[in-house]
Amino acid sequence: xxxxxxxxxxxxxxxxxxxxxxxxxxxxxxxxxxxxxxxxxxxxxxxxxxxxxxxxxxxxxxxxxxxxxxxxxxxxxxxxxxxxxxxxxxxxxxxxxxxxxxxxxxxxxxxxxxxxxxxxxxxxxxxxxxxxxxxxxxxxxxxxxxxxxxxxxxxxxxxxxxxxxxxxxxxxxxxxxxxxxxxxxxxxxxxxxxxxxxxxxxxxxxxxxxxxxxxxxxxxx
Amino acid sequence: xxxxxxxxxxxxxxxxxxxxxxxxxxxxxxxxxxxxxxxxxxxxxxxxxxxxxxxxxxxxxxxxxxxxxxxxxxxxxxxxx
Numbered sequence: 001x002x003x004x005x006x007x008x009x010x011x012x013x014x015x016x017x018x019x020x021x022x023x024x025x026x027x028x029x030x031x032x033x034x035x036x037x038x039x040x041x042x043x044x045x046x047x048x049x050x051x052x053x054x055x056x057x058x059x060x061x062x063x064x065x066x067x068x069x070x071x072x073x074x075x076x077x078x079x080x081x082x083x084x085x086x087x088x089x090x091x092x093x094x095x096x097x098x099x100x101x102x103x104x105x106x107x108x109x110x111x112x113x114x115x116x117x118x119x120x121x122x123x124x125x126x127x128x129x130x131x132x133x134x135x136x137x138x139x140x141x142x143x144x145x146x147x148x149x150x151x152x153x154x155x156x157x158x159x160x161x162x163x164x165x166x167x168x169x170x171x172x173x174x175x176x177x178x179x180x181x182x183x184x185x186x187x188x189x190x191x192x193x194x195x196x197x198x199x200x201x202x203x204x205x206x207x208x209x210x211x212x213x214x215x216x217x218x219x220x221x
Numbered sequence: 222x223x224x225x226x227x228x229x230x231x232x233x234x235x236x237x238x239x240x241x242x243x244x245x246x247x248x249x250x251x252x253x254x255x256x257x258x259x260x261x262x263x264x265x266x267x268x269x270x271x272x273x274x275x276x277x278x279x280x281x282x283x284x285x286x287x288x289x290x291x292x293x294x295x296x297x298x299x300x301x302x
Contacts, residue, residue: 071288079256079285080243082300084292 006083006091007062013093014058017154021055024154025100028147029053032102032158035122036115046212048163049115050105061093068095097144100156108209109162109202116141116160123158131159134195139165164201228260228268235272245283247301252276254301256285 033040033051040049056064068091069075070084083091093099104119106112126145130138140161146153161169172194229239229246232255237246246255253276260268263286276282280298283289289297 069287070290070293075287077244077258077287078293079258079283079287079289080245080254080293080297080300082293082296084290085296086292087290 004088006085006088009088010062010065010091010093011058014061017093017099018055020151021100021154024147024156025053025055025102028100028102028156028158031122032104032119035118036104039111039114039118043111047111048105048107049111050163051102052105053100053102056096056099056101061096061099064096065091065093094155097155098157099154100147102156102158103166104158104160105163105166106160107163108205109164110209112141112160112162119143119158119160126158131161133198134191137198139198162201162205164205165198168197168201227265231265231268231272232260237272243297243301249301251282252280252301253282254284254297256283256287258286259284262286 029051036049036051043049063081066081066083067077069078070087070090104112104115106115123143123145126143129142129144131140131142133139140159142157142159144155144157147156148154159166176190232246235248236250237248237253237255239245240247240254243254244257246260248254253271253274255268255271271284274282280294281301283294283297
């Protein structure tokens, strides 16, 4: 019989974890939704707040783990993106920080800052790791931590991002990461164009908010 | 540090092809590969001299500035064949 590969071992681990991951995703999403109710209740008609959750797909989790450097997981990546097949025991999906993820999409983006303040008080021990663009400008709040209450704590993350950028990421992710073969390394080549998209989306939001403010200041009370 | 086009042009003209899956410039005839990090971290003169360096081994010559375990190197040799 052929020996089990690292991928086989990780697929088995994924199948074992999946029911728990699904429960944790729903639980975390519900806690986030409940925590931000004070903001959601006061949204004006042009404002929006959406909470989504997802469990990382099996192949996506395995691919991400392949990028971990087996000598030092804190190194930026693993040259060539291959597993060290001499040491299958060093790989576990629990090393991934985002097996479960919750994303809060806010429009306009000023609401994201309010949401961040509320959620920080709910998850004070979680580690911040903001998502930044090429120029170091923050694009989204991101935190990771262990979330449990069931049979074991699992690695989770939550993000708070402008709805426009979040929806752009959905399309980008589907085009680049969910293809076979996967085009994930294209992102480094596309970064100039991606930066231009961020600038355009931010400009749209800034101008939209400015126009709303002008309109409100001219409306009689 | 952004990759300078002079460096990648050097690799292109020496017959290296960018491999999306491995994030490396690869030349199958020369059995040599350059990682993104190596290209980013080294000046053009170093890239040029590494391109000239002959590979007399049976295994691939992999230029990377990150540490690689022996198992990773072996697996990379297998998938690059």
